[in-house]
Amino acid sequence: MNWVWKKSMPAIESISYENCPCNTLLDLWYAFHNSYNSATNRPVDTCFLNEIPQATPIEWLAFSK
Secondary structure, three states: OHHHOOOOOOOOOOOEEOOEEOOOHHHHHHHHHHHHOOOOOOOOOOHHHHHOOOOOOOOOOOOOO
């Protein structure tokens, strides 16, 4: 039963923000908040989406009434 043997943990890299590790929950919150909300109220140019070719629609079989 190989699956019950003790396994070593894989090497991981800690989450860092502005070259500082996030060692506390408050640091982690600050990093996520500033990363994901950095684009708030900024204009977004979506015209590049018009250059993507349209895929043909897929016909799905009815699976419920």
